[in-house]
Amino acid sequence: MERTELLIIGAGAAGISAACAAWDADCMDVVLTDRLPYPGGILPQCLHEGFGLSAFGKELTGPAYAERLAERLTCTGVRFLPGREVLAVTKERTAVLSGSGGLEEIRFERLILATGSRERTVGSLALAGTRPAGMFTAGQAQEMINLHHWQLGDRIVILGSGDLGMILARRFTLEGKQVLAVLEQEAHFGGLARNYHRCIEAHHIPIRYRCTVREIHGMPRITGVTVEDLDSGERELLPCDTLVTAIGLVPERELIRGLEEAPWLSLAGNCSRVHDLADSAAAEGAKIGGQVGKQLVK
Amino acid sequence: MWDFDVVVIGGGLLGCFAARNLCRRKLHIALLEAREDVCTGISRANTAIVYPGYDHKPGTLKAEMTVRANAGFDALCRELDVPFSRCGSLMVSYGEKADTVLKKKYENGLSMGVPGLRLLSGEEARKMEPVLAEGVTSALYAPTAGTVNPWKLGIAACENAAANGAELCLNTRVLGIRKTAEGYRIETDRETFSCRAVVNCAGLAADRVQELLFPTPVHIAPDAADYLILDRAAANKPTHIVQYEPEDGGKGLSVVPTLEGSLLLGPSERENEVDFAVSEEGLSFVCERAALVLPGLNLQDTIRSFASVRPNPQNVDGSSIGSFVIEHPGPAFWSLIGVKTPGLTCADELGRYVADRLAAELGAEENPAFDPHRTGIRRVRDLPLSQRAALVRENPDYGEILCHCEDVSKAEVLEAIRRGAVSVDGVKRRVGAGMGRCQGSRCERAVMELLAEALGVPVTAVRKDGPGSEILEGSHGKD
Numbered sequence: 001m002e003r004t005e006l007l008i009i010g011a012g013a014a015g016i017s018a019a020c021a022a023w024d025a026d027c028m029d030v031v032l033t034d035r036l037p038y039p040g041g042i043l044p045q046c047l048h049e050g051f052g053l054s055a056f057g058k059e060l061t062g063p064a065y066a067e068r069l070a071e072r073l074t075c076t077g078v079r080f081l082p083g084r085e086v087l088a089v090t091k092e093r094t095a096v097l098s099g100s101g102g103l104e105e106i107r108f109e110r111l112i113l114a115t116g117s118r119e120r121t122v123g124s125l126a127l128a129g130t131r132p133a134g135m136f137t138a139g140q141a142q143e144m145i146n147l148h149h150w151q152l153g154d155r156i157v158i159l160g161s162g163d164l165g166m167i168l169a170r171r172f173t174l175e176g177k178q179v180l181a182v183l184e185q186e187a188h189f190g191g192l193a194r195n196y197h198r199c200i201e202a203h204h205i206p207i208r209y210r211c212t213v214r215e216i217h218g219m220p221r222i223t224g225v226t227v228e229d230l231d232s233g234e235r236e237l238l239p240c241d242t243l244v245t246a247i248g249l250v251p252e253r254e255l256i257r258g259l260e261e262a263p264w265l266s267l268a269g270n271c272s273r274v275h276d277l278a279d280s281a282a283a284e285g286a287k288i289g290g291q292v293g294k295q296l297v298k
Numbered sequence: 299m300w301d302f303d304v305v306v307i308g309g310g311l312l313g314c315f316a317a318r319n320l321c322r323r324k325l326h327i328a329l330l331e332a333r334e335d336v337c338t339g340i341s342r343a344n345t346a347i348v349y350p351g352y353d354h355k356p357g358t359l360k361a362e363m364t365v366r367a368n369a370g371f372d373a374l375c376r377e378l379d380v381p382f383s384r385c386g387s388l389m390v391s392y393g394e395k396a397d398t399v400l401k402k403k404y405e406n407g408l409s410m411g412v413p414g415l416r417l418l419s420g421e422e423a424r425k426m427e428p429v430l431a432e433g434v435t436s437a438l439y440a441p442t443a444g445t446v447n448p449w450k451l452g453i454a455a456c457e458n459a460a461a462n463g464a465e466l467c468l469n470t471r472v473l474g475i476r477k478t479a480e481g482y483r484i485e486t487d488r489e490t491f492s493c494r495a496v497v498n499c500a501g502l503a504a505d506r507v508q509e510l511l512f513p514t515p516v517h518i519a520p521d522a523a524d525y526l527i528l529d530r531a532a533a534n535k536p537t538h539i540v541q542y543e544p545e546d547g548g549k550g551l552s553v554v555p556t557l558e559g560s561l562l563l564g565p566s567e568r569e570n571e572v573d574f575a576v577s578e579e580g581l582s583f584v585c586e587r588a589a590l591v592l593p594g595l596n597l598q599d600t601i602r603s604f605a606s607v608r609p610n611p612q613n614v615d616g617s618s619i620g621s622f623v624i625e626h627p628g629p630a631f632w633s634l635i636g637v638k639t640p641g642l643t644c645a646d647e648l649g650r651y652v653a654d655r656l657a658a659e660l661g662a663e664e665n666p667a668f669d670p671h672r673t674g675i676r677r678v679r680d681l682p683l684s685q686r687a688a689l690v691r692e693n694p695d696y697g698e699i700l701c702h703c704e705d706v707s708k709a710e711v712l713e714a715i716r717r718g719a720v721s722v723d724g725v726k727r728r729v730g731a732g733m734g735r736c737q738g739s740r741c742e743r744a745v746m747e748l749l750a751e752a753l754g755v756p757v758t759a760v761r762k763d764g765p766g767s768e769i770l771e772g773s774h775g776k777d
Binding site: 129 | 576578
């Protein structure tokens with residue numbers, strides 16, 4: 001069994017920042033692990049700009065931001081174990097990692113969970129209608145388009161006007177697809193004002209407030225959705241060939257279920273609470289990493 | 299001469315088990331399925347309960363078969379290497395009228411020899427299952443009730459039949475059946491099959507398939523039902539199957555702790571729907587009933603909802619038929635028409651029943667080479683860590699986890715594809731990738747790439763489930 005003073009699970013903005021800060025606090029025994037084969041977590045698929053204003057003093061794209069974080073990481077002696085799924089964390093302070101190189105058991109003194117968040121899915125809405133092909137979560141769509149250059153569909157409906165929903169609406173538009181509507185159940189867009197201006201307004205994408213999807217149509221492929229106006233109760237069929245849901249993020253804490261109160265555990269980034277900006281997740285990671293690092297050195 | 303001794307029409311649970319049981323004889327079997335995979339119709343969506351058998355009229359075939367099938371279910375699942383949980387069931391009631399119904403079912407069960415039945419007071423029931431509602435007045439406890447994954451059971455039977463020599467013909471839709479001097483000719487959209495005997499297990503189309511050659515006194519009036527699935531992390535899940543018998547005699551509800559760890563709630567009931575579309579009313583019905591029986595459940599924990607279709611058998615006058623319909627309209631021609639609950643429980647029994655009679659008709663000998671055992675796909679999740687580590691050393695793909703919710707490795711996905719999965723849902727049905735709380739949003743891309751590579755097609759041709767369900771590029775060029 002391997003041993004380390006500090007194990008950090010998740011090498012996104014928060015995890016990398018925590019690892020670097022712990023190292024800077026003179027903690028010389030830090031292991032950082034991630035299920036992806038590269039550092040940066042979700043950042044490499046965020047091709048848009050808007051990252052790093054507070055951390056690096058200039059606006060970067062997601063990949064550029066990830067690159068800077070990765071550079072900082074390589075300047076430290078943090079051991080980075082990419083391509084590993086953490087199968088379990090035990091109350092005896094061990095973690096079991098699975099990768100194609102084998103299973104590894106790591107014993108740690110302190111653990112920082114930086115596992116980010118997962119998306120709420122259309123399944124959780126329990127909508128009426130069929131269950132056809134052509135439905136994606138926003139993050140899934142973003143990964144397919146930006147990292148794999150796949151084409152999802154031509155006539156898109158996006159449910160949810162959070163940052164992810166609005167950024168994706170622009171992405172589809174830039175790809176030459178038609179975003180028929182961004183639907184928002186509230187009377188105001190959900191994400192940051194700057195994303196509204198840059199994505200929705202600048203590209204004249206129709207956004208419909210106080211609206212939601214009630215039913216899915218089409219089989220084997222989606223052919224439309226029933227949209228309900230939440231104020232009037234009126235419903236209409238909106239034909240489309242793709243539905244993207246951007247209906248919120250859930251902090252990913254499954255690994256520590258039952259261990260939430262453990263004194264050796266800290267949470268950083270979106271697994272702690274969902275942050276609006278990667279910068280603020282990174283800042284939280286740095287703060288927690290620094291604190292934990294100092295405590296371990298004492 | 300014939301191409302085959304027996305052609306089984308329909309690759310659902312019943313067809314797969316008919317084929318498997320026919321393989322116990324020296325018979326050359328073909329299993330015809332219209333779609334690209336087995337168990338994609340009625341068999342892929344139902345309540346997943348292995349019933350104890352107290353529900354049916356004593357002396358009927360349905361009652362006898364259910365009790366016998368239940369008793370043999372552990373052995374069957376061991377042979378086929380399919381997980382089975384004998385978690386027991388509590389049928390709960392509210393009020394005197396419903397209590398009387400339970401008492402009747404209890405006596406019914408006793409007379410048929412259903413083992414271990416007990417009538418409990420509301421208090422006793424809550425002791426056994428603390429999440430039950432306060433208002434429950436009595437419960438019928440059946441320790442032999444259990445749950446099995448329906449499509450996993452069907453796929454296992456199909457694999458076992460194939461290993462024993464049955465030929466699986468997918469994407470083969472039956473268009474016509476003709477009687478010949480020696481047997482039958484079956485015309486399909488691909489080729490023509492000549493055979494000595496036919497077993498019709500065509501599910502929702504079973505009445506129409508029989509009508510291709512013989513009149514049928516039975517017609518299928520499909521009805522639809524809706525279900526919800528709650529996340530395995532949901533609080534206040536029961537550990538037993540909980541069934542609810544309403545005081546007003548209306549439709550109840552079943553709540554099943556599944557083998558995947560999730561909780562299945564349903565079904566609602568609707569008429570004449572065949573498109574597997576979920577209805578809003580159906581879902582609200584399920585939610586309403588669930589709140590009555592298990593008030594601690596939080597339906598915000600829903601990860602999926604789906605609809606099933608049941609093949610209700612009816613007489614020509616429209617009256618419904620309560621028993622299994624096993625038709626024998628011509629020599630060496632058998633039909634299972636409108637088999638619904640407890641069709642999952644009785645799938646192997648029904649297959650055996652038809653196979654035995656058909657074998658007698660054909661004078662077929664026992665097949666001494668028949669091997670009832672099948673090995674399932676090894677799931678890393680179910681292994682102790684030491685064995686799991688050994689497996690990864692042997693094959694690194696077992697270490698690469700693709701489905702984070704259900705802990706499914708790349709090696710398992712590849713094995714699912716090797717065994718016949720040709721779509722994302724085919725992989726999901728075999729190894730569970732995409733069945734968890736993120737509903738495939740994190741693993742679908744990786745599964746699509748593996749499917750494309752293994753099938754030798756571009757990723758744009760990868761399907762969710764069946765023709766026309768290509769996941770990428772919208773309706774581009776496919777209209």
